[in-house]
Amino acid sequence: MIDMRRLAPIAPLALGLALSATAAGALAQAGLVPANQDLTGVYWARSVPAQIKPMDGSALPYTAAGRTMAAELQASVKADPTLDRAKHMCLPAGVPRAYATAYPIQILSVPDVTTILFEENRQVHVARHLPEHHDSEFWDPSYMGDSIAKWEGDTLVIDSRNFNDEVFLDDSVVPHSDKLKVVQRLRKIDGGKQLEVVTTVEDPEVFTKPWQARFVYDKRDDVEVKTDWICGEPHRDVSQVQRTR
């Protein structure tokens, strides 16, 4: 065993090892994309909802079939929690569920693609800036869906669809059909200090009408997103993130 006291001489190297904000600021001036369309950065929520609910305060607008589907699915997951693959196997949660995370996220804005990296479950959400989705006949359903994006002024609009049937819309096991479409509107607010994501969920087989949920994150230049989440191993402390109902 190494005597840790012998490592004391390298302690000074610990100083000043955080990201050099000055250097990063200087580099940021050489931007690739218009300043109002640059979401690159790390974002971290101060609170996350235990259940994703419509932002207008209403209940989820289930259809009769959707309510039945939810009851059956929730009973199945209660009987066998391993059916919740995101929770049990750390597989991607899909959207909007992935946005309800207590862990930081990294966004990378480049001219043709926007990618959102969720530290939790190492989820990768790639949105190509193209007008058309892949042909769903030849494109397998996936956890994070098939996503395209476009800019509307300073708002990035991501349109995701073609999710697989292991995706639930939130931790309380809200179901979806193959008609699910999730539009995500991302923009900086509060002078760039925060990121707002408003998701619109549309699934005519499960819900009578589209409904929206809102997520807000602080921009955190002092945080680096970790990229190798391994299920069941220790992760960063997120006790400061408030869980709301």
Next chain:
Amino acid sequence: MKPCSLSLRAALLGLAVAAAVPAASWAQAAAPSPEVMRAMNGLWTGIGRPPGQAATPAPPPPPQPTSTVNNNRFPPALEALLQPWAKAGYDKYKAAAAAVVDKEPPTPDNNCLPFGMPGEGVSTAFPWYLHVTPTTVGIIMQIDTQMRLIHIGAQHPADLKPSMHGHSVGHWEGDTLVIDSIGFDDRAQFNDGIIHSPKLHVVERYRVIDDGKTLEKTYTFTDPDAFTGPYTIVRKSYRTDKPFQEYLNAQNNTLYQCPTADAGSSYQPFR
């Protein structure tokens, strides 16, 4: 050499940080022009040839220990550099892999761990995105849907915890992106069983050549505990229009035990 205890791993990692902290001038390095970043951005694939170029005969055997062979295997030159304990681990891996019937090799990724550096960087034939921004470079790999982040102008933190991808900082030297990575989880491997110690230090140099069609990546690996000397390998990636699809070993893998939230991972590297 025996397997490292956690405390020894942490101590060795600390020494690796001491050895690899980049010069302060890195943080002051000039930002590249948007054109340079734009040229490097895009979807690349690790194996193949530039679009439209005819197949060429296999290259002659490379000089050692530097290799330019463009495939998904580390050539024997690396094996020749292994310290005895690392060679013994590699031999154990090869024996275990040879005993496998109708299964994938017992690699970290086939146990649903991240593929991990350095193997992922040089061996994937699947498409991968390079997202180059002024402050952060992202490498987004289709294989097992993995990601690496390179922090431009930053320095390695002192309290680094080992990770499968290591911790990466970068700077620009003209049109070349230079990436310095340390802090590797020693469960990660080069590929097919070549292991490393917590002292592994990787320097990557990326530049776009061939009228923007090719990305040349030069890797230099240094690990005084695992290798008798530095090892350099050159790989080329090519622009691709292959679709980038979600790919998760854990989704369909029935060969090995994937980690779960309750049990974690049971994978242990061969030692």
